[in-house]
Amino acid sequence: MSYTLALVFLLGGLGLTALGIYFYRKLKEAEAEKRR
Structure with missing residues (x-):
């Protein structure tokens, strides 16, 4: 495996x-907002 591929x-x-x-x-x- 090449270094660039590993970095990607x-x-x-x-x-x-x-x-x-x-x-x-x-x-x-969003769930917290719904509970209010």
Whole structure:
């Protein structure tokens, strides 16, 4: 495996994780708003 490919996979994984956390938080906020 080339160095560039490994770097792309690493950055892609970090990006996906950040997106997942972001959407998870937005979902939790929306649920909290509904309860009010």
